[in-house]
Structures are given as structure tokens and as C-alpha cells.
Amino acid sequence: MSETPGSLHAEGHIPVTDEPAGVERGSGVTLWRQIAERIEQEIATGARPPGARLPVETDLAATFGVNRHTLRRALSYLTERGLIEATAGRGTFVKEPPLRYPIGPRTRFSEIVAAGGREPFGRFLGSRVEPADAGVARELSLAVGTPVLRIESSHEADGVPMSVGTSWFPHARCRDLDLVYAATGSLTRALATLGIADYRRRETRLTARPATAQESQTLSLPPGRAVMVLERLDAELNGAPLQFGRSAIAADRVQLILKP
Structure with a gap:
């Protein structure tokens, strides 16, 4: 017709x-x-x-x-x-206005995106167990060489790529977390199945640089576009380090708001 x-x-x-x-x-x-x-x-x-x-x-x-x-x-x-x-x-x-993304003691991607009226989605890209290098071991308060679970993922809002990154978890504490995350698309729900009902942001660090070729492809960015690099350390409520992550964020799609 x-x-x-x-x-x-x-x-x-x-x-x-x-x-x-x-x-x-x-x-x-x-x-x-x-x-x-x-x-x-x-x-x-x-x-x-x-x-x-x-x-x-x-x-x-x-x-x-x-x-x-x-x-x-x-x-x-x-x-x-x-x-x-x-x-x-x-x-x-x-173009949508930048996603307002508050960073505070309790930072959850799905909740923040949904509160902004958009549909959140976490995409599992891969995982492996590897020995912690010096940097990851320091962040997670582990001995160098301790097994850690490495998870690669990306995040979207209304189907638009927002970030891509890597997270490391103590393997002994988070065994099979990757399998549950791949099935649910939500880190918060995946951790809850392991008995970790809540966690807190201990530290956030921000830098900026040009996107790599792989980041540009994953985030659908034109060549030469910049990304914000966000490093985060999350801990369980008892203070035990839970997650060290490093994400590349499409700089013009997200407005980070730092809260005390």
C-alpha cells in the first residue's frame, strides 16, 4: 500500500x-x-x-x-x-542529548540509563581466567599471579553504544559470574546470584585519549573521535575489593556527574 x-x-x-x-x-x-x-x-x-x-x-x-x-x-x-x-x-x-551519568557511592548502569528514560543493555563480549598482573593485583589487594576472572563487555542505551571495557574480579569469589552475566546482561543481577546483593564504588579515575581502531568500531565512532577512560574500583559492603574495571566511553554521548 x-x-x-x-x-x-x-x-x-x-x-x-x-x-x-x-x-x-x-x-x-x-x-x-x-x-x-x-x-x-x-x-x-x-x-x-x-x-x-x-x-x-x-x-x-x-x-x-x-x-x-x-x-x-x-x-x-x-x-x-x-x-x-x-x-x-x-x-x-x-543526536540525543548526552546521557547524564551520576557517579557516586552506588553507581549502576542499568538503573541510571532507565532513570533517563532509555533502554539499557549490557553486551557480554568474552571472558577468561588469568593470573593477576601487578596492576590488577594491586587494585584488588591480591598477590601477583592470583587467578582473576576477566570479563569484556559493552553497554548501550536505546541501542546506541556508550562504552566498552574490561573488568577483573577475584576468581575465587566470583566463579561462574561470566556465565550468569552472559545470560542476563546485568552485572548487578549476576552478582546477586552469587550472594553479593550490593556493593559500593570505592574510587573512580578519569582520563581522556583518542579512541583506538577497535574502540571506534565497537562504539561506532568516526575516526579521530575521543573517548573518556574511566577506571573504577568497587568493593563489597565489608570493604573487600570486588571489581577493578577500565572502560572507554564515547565522550560526546555521556555526561559524567561526580557526586560525593
């Missing part, structure tokens, strides 16, 4: 307007800039709200009556301005 003008497009696309969105040739303003200004205006007025998916390139190019090369120049400009963002496998979206 064909769509009527102004109706919703498939897959949640924001509809094009009833009036043609064609650009003015010979106006003295390049075509790609006219397109960028048109989309930017639609974002500013709320016609394309945060999180809205843009139509696919072929549809947008047809709407504006230009070739895909011209359209891509406009989209590239809007991406550089931080107004839209392409996520591999999902499409191009009007």
Missing part, C-alpha cells in the same frame, strides 16, 4: 513534508549547504526530534533532488556539528 503525503515512513522515519524539499540551483548557496540548513532547521524546530531516524540516503537524495555525493556532504557537515550520528547497522539519527 502506498503512503499518503506526510504519513509516517516505515521503520520510524520522520516523514518528509507535503511541499517538495527541492533545493535552489543558481542561488549562490551550494546545494549541500542548503540541504544541511534545511535539516538543521527541522531539528531546531522539533520536526526531527532527538532520537529520530533519518530516511535512508537514497530517499533523502530523491527528496532534495540531488545525487548521493551531494547529500553525503550535507550529512557529513551535520555530523561534524554534532547534530546527527550514524550508527552501524541501525541508520542515521538525530
Whole structure:
């Protein structure tokens, strides 16, 4: 069934307007800039709200009556301005405001994301038991060489990648934690099955650097984009070190709020 003008497009696309969105040739303003200004205006007025998916390139190019090369120049400009963002496998979206992420004594990704009205998801990427090196042993108050459980994971909000990182746990305390985490997607729920009902953040450390190639791929970041590197140490309520973690966070998608 064909769509009527102004109706919703498939897959949640924001509809094009009833009036043609064609650009003015010979106006003295390049075509790609006219397109960028048109989309930017639609974002500013709320016609394309945060999180809205843009139509696919072929549809947008047809709407504006230009070739895909011209359209891509406009989209590239809007991406550089931080107004839209392409996520591999999902499409191009009007950029959401940064996720407000409070860091305090009790910091839980799922709870924070859900409180912000978004859908949290933890993706298990892999695990192994390995001997603790000097750095991990120091953080977890273990002897060098003590077996630790290493878990690789990434976290998303509404399907948008937010962070990717590695966590280490004392293996004797957290045996099979990786299996439960892989099944539930929630570290808090996985720890609860081991009898660890609660834990507290003991320390948080922040630095920044350019994303590695692997981080850029996992987080769907353009080349050269920066990440925040967050190191954290969590402890059980009795004070015993529980988790040392290091995560790369998409710097422009998360606003960290440090709380006493």
C-alpha cells in the first residue's frame, strides 16, 4: 500500500513534508549547504526530534533532488556539528542529548540509563581466567599471579553504544559470574546470584585519549573521535575489593556527574 503525503515512513522515519524539499540551483548557496540548513532547521524546530531516524540516503537524495555525493556532504557537515550520528547497522539519527551519568557511592548502569528514560543493555563480549598482573593485583589487594576472572563487555542505551571495557574480579569469589552475566546482561543481577546483593564504588579515575581502531568500531565512532577512560574500583559492603574495571566511553554521548 502506498503512503499518503506526510504519513509516517516505515521503520520510524520522520516523514518528509507535503511541499517538495527541492533545493535552489543558481542561488549562490551550494546545494549541500542548503540541504544541511534545511535539516538543521527541522531539528531546531522539533520536526526531527532527538532520537529520530533519518530516511535512508537514497530517499533523502530523491527528496532534495540531488545525487548521493551531494547529500553525503550535507550529512557529513551535520555530523561534524554534532547534530546527527550514524550508527552501524541501525541508520542515521538525530543526536540525543548526552546521557547524564551520576557517579557516586552506588553507581549502576542499568538503573541510571532507565532513570533517563532509555533502554539499557549490557553486551557480554568474552571472558577468561588469568593470573593477576601487578596492576590488577594491586587494585584488588591480591598477590601477583592470583587467578582473576576477566570479563569484556559493552553497554548501550536505546541501542546506541556508550562504552566498552574490561573488568577483573577475584576468581575465587566470583566463579561462574561470566556465565550468569552472559545470560542476563546485568552485572548487578549476576552478582546477586552469587550472594553479593550490593556493593559500593570505592574510587573512580578519569582520563581522556583518542579512541583506538577497535574502540571506534565497537562504539561506532568516526575516526579521530575521543573517548573518556574511566577506571573504577568497587568493593563489597565489608570493604573487600570486588571489581577493578577500565572502560572507554564515547565522550560526546555521556555526561559524567561526580557526586560525593
